[in-house]
Amino acid sequence: MKLITTLFISLFLITQVQAQDxxxxxxxxxxxxxxxEKKNILLKYGASWCTWCKKMDQxxxxxxxxxxxxxxxxIVNLTVFEPSRNKHLENSGASELLEKQNGTTAGLPFWVILDNKGKVLEDCFNSSNQNLGCPKAxxxxxxFIDKIKRTSKLSxxxxxxxxAEFKRRH
Structure with missing residues (x-):
């Protein structure tokens, strides 16, 4: 009976720690x-510990x-830079993609806007080559709005x- 209980608990835990896509x-x-759908892609990189990532998502x-x-x-979210206890939350290959998009040392959140074939149209670097992240100032x-305007059909x-939403404090 102990063996069956141990196996059941082990299987339960394994299913809870499955790797992400x-x-x-x-x-x-x-x-x-x-x-x-004839749209562009907003690709955001974040982590479970990243407060600004959560603010941007909100x-x-x-x-x-x-x-x-x-x-x-x-809208696509990829998880990177998790501590060892949360590595299972990361998307394999996301760190390599982030590196190709020059975001490895930029901080989080890091985002890019891609066309529907994956070509970068805009990134989150401002005119001083600093990461806008979740824009606040x-x-x-x-x-951020200028980049959205160039890559969308928004009026x-x-x-x-x-x-107004991004200026609102939460």
Whole structure:
């Protein structure tokens, strides 16, 4: 009986610590969806410990912004830089993709906007080559909005709504 209980608990724990889908699988699905829906891809890198990653997710998923982003982008989240106890949360291959996009030392969140074939259209670097991350200061928000404007079909009114949400303090 102890053996059966031990096996059951072991199987339960193994299923709870399954590896995440690889970055390659996720990106292939995203590109297929983006091509089908004629959208670009908003690819965000984050980690479970990253407060600013969570803030950016909250802004994008807010009542104000969610439909606007989803109407214009296939949104993809890849997990990187987890501590050893949370390595199972990482997407294999995400760190290598982040490196190709010059984000390894930029900090999190790191994001890029890709076309539906995976080509970088915009990245999160500001005019001083610093990571905008989750934009907070008015100048950061404006640079973020400029990048969104160039890669979406959002109207000025919709861009203003996104601007207001990112300026709002939570």
């Amino acid at each position: 690889s970055a390659e699988v996720i990106m292939n699905k995203a590109m297929q969806k983006a091509q089908k 802004k994008i998923k807010s009542t104000t912004c969610k439909s606007l982003f989803e109407k214009n982008y296939v 008015p100048s950061e928000i404006q640079q 000025q009114k919709e861009l203003d709504m996104i601007t």
